[in-house]
Amino acid sequence: MVSRDSGTAAGLRYTAVGIAATGLGGIGTAFCVDQAVLDAGLVGDQATFRIQKCITSKDGKTFTTSCWGTVHAQQGDWSARLDEMPSSYSPDQAVQVRCVARDCRQQDASGAAGFLMGFCVTLVVLGAGLLSLLTAARCWLGPDFARVTHPRRAKLVDKGFTVFWLSVVVLFFGSAVILLAGAH
Numbered sequence: 001m002v003s004r005d006s007g008t009a010a011g012l013r014y015t016a017v018g019i020a021a022t023g024l025g026g027i028g029t030a031f032c033v034d035q036a037v038l039d040a041g042l043v044g045d046q047a048t049f050r051i052q053k054c055i056t057s058k059d060g061k062t063f064t065t066s067c068w069g070t071v072h073a074q075q076g077d078w079s080a081r082l083d084e085m086p087s088s089y090s091p092d093q094a095v096q097v098r099c100v101a102r103d104c105r106q107q108d109a110s111g112a113a114g115f116l117m118g119f120c121v122t123l124v125v126l127g128a129g130l131l132s133l134l135t136a137a138r139c140w141l142g143p144d145f146a147r148v149t150h151p152r153r154a155k156l157v158d159k160g161f162t163v164f165w166l167s168v169v170v171l172f173f174g175s176a177v178i179l180l181a182g183a184h
Contacts, residue, residue: 007139007140008139008140010139011136011139011140012136013136014132014133014135014136014139015132015133015136017129017132018129018130018131018132018133018134018135018136019129019133020129021125021126021128021129021132022126022129022130022132022133023129024122024125024129025122025123025124025125025126025127025128025129026126027122028118028121028122028125028126029119029122029123029126031118031122032115032116032118032119032122033115033119035111035115035118036111036112036113036115036116036119037112038098038100038103038105039105039107039108039109039111039112039115040107040108040109040112041098041105041106041107041108043098043100044098044099044100044104044105045073045074045075045098045099045100046073046096046097046098047071047072047073047074047096047097047098047099047104048071048072048073048094048095048096048097049067049069049070049071049072049080049082049094049095049096049097049104049106050069050070050071050072050092050093050094051067051068051069051089051090051091051092051093051094051095052067052068052069052070052091052092053067053068053069053091054066054067054068054085054087054089054090054091055067056087063087064083064084065083065084065085065086065087065089066081066082066083066084066085067081067082067085067089068080068081069082071097071099071102071104073099078102080102080104082097082104082105082106084108084111085106109178110178110179113175113176113178113179114175114179116171116172116175117172117175117176117179119171120168120169120171120172120175121172123168124168127165134146
């Protein structure tokens with residue numbers, strides 16, 4: 001027979017893990033969505049970046065091109081450095097960018113795909129945290145707390161969860177394909 005104290009201790013552990021995972025997953029999910037939207041160029045004011053010089057540096061096997069120049073936008077002009085630019089850019093070339101405040105980016109499908117992959121991973125962490133909180137609530141309030149008992153509704157909920165997590169898996173692997181296609 002299990003004592004009530006072990007159920008309370010388990011409930012506390014599930015609560016602690018659930019709060020930590022839900023917080024981490026929620027913050028990570030929000031960050032990844034925000035960065036993916038920025039990299040995809042879905043938000044921000046359109047501006048022109050006039051390149052003055054570009055330098056390509058090597059870090060191990062990775063090459064990164066950084067360009068310095070002037071951003072011309074509605075809210076004014078300012079000097080900026082944009083990283084991870086194509087190495088084919090030359091001085092005096094103008095490229096279109098999107099700026100939120102003074103954070104300017106060129107549309108980057110690979111960057112957006114990378115953040116979407118991060119979104120999927122943090123969404124799994126968020127889901128695990130919420131499941132841990134549900135388990136903690138069941139430790140304290142009984143095993144039938146928030147359980148769908150009607151057979152039709154239970155089947156519908158089960159299908160809904162299956163479709164949701166399958167769509168997360170498809171989004172993750174679709175983002176991976178876009179990321180790998182952009183690398184070549």
